[in-house]
Amino acid sequence: MSDSDGAATKEKHPEQAKEHVRKLSSDVFDMVQLQGKVSPAGPATMRSREGEREYSVLHAWSISHLSDRELTRGFYRLREELPKEGWRITDFGHVNSTDRQLEVEAVHKKDEYSLSAELWVSNSGENAHASASKKGRIVFYVGSPTYRSPKGVDPDDY
Template sequence: MNPSDHPTSTHAATISRRRRTRRPAALGALLLCLTTLATGCSTMNDADDLGYTPTTLDVEDARTRTKEISSEIFDLIGLPQGKTTPGGAGASRCKEDPEHLFSVRHPWSLYDVSEDELKQGFERLHQALPAKGWKIVSYGPNNSRAKSLELTADKVNEHFAVNAELWVGSKDPKKKNLIGITVVSGCFRAPEGTDLTHLY
């Protein structure tokens, strides 16, 4: 099942709004990891240097690969009966060279299963990632009021990172239990002649 395959619903839209209001810090850390992926998410000598040579790839092919990574994450969680929020992978220009470089971001959530199933799925993801070529960068409670369990990992042989958060246990009936996922690519180089002005 592809995380972008489910139709839009009011429930899914509510989850998406909730995720947008809670992810700035996590995404900031995730993007920092991507800019330093070649050195293992450590301090760079030159903040403007990517630290790697970007792969040349068409924008749509980069979107496709990013969604494939999301599907791999979905499979590792191991909850095929769960629902996922709709939405495709968005592309944006990289500040290091906005005329030629771009990256792709794919946020989605998995929900509509029990709290225990979500906890088990999150732990399966944590345990399975290293064997699938991912390096765990951080794992543990985050700085939110709820101290949600959060995981960030880099894909060792490709310039991708994933951030996952486990949101369970809220007493607010409007807040659904879920696993929130964001997959972010490093910078790709667009083929010569590609206009990156109107990326979406």
């Protein structure tokens, strides 16, 4: 088995991959320095194909219940801190949607885990509104590369 680059897929226990995604998500939370409401969902294991041992882990979460200005500042702080914390920013800018929210995408240099963060505020510029927005939030997706579970370990059990 190999990934899209032809390299062999690394073997890793799904619980180890989930724990690493949790840690990276926690690091990202520390980088934005915001104390809003954090969504409660944890990382999920997703099997690549039914009956195979290949899987990846995704942790989708968000921070909300803050002013658009606070969220915007936290988002820009994240962009500044990512390179200092071992992440390579691969894309930054407005997504191709009618809302034109800002997005940053990055890859962790050490282990190829990925991050996508989207700023959902009424105005994604530096002059975002100071009042709390009901829809305002930063949405994060932290994901692992594809792994192969050890023999006898079903990724769906984790």
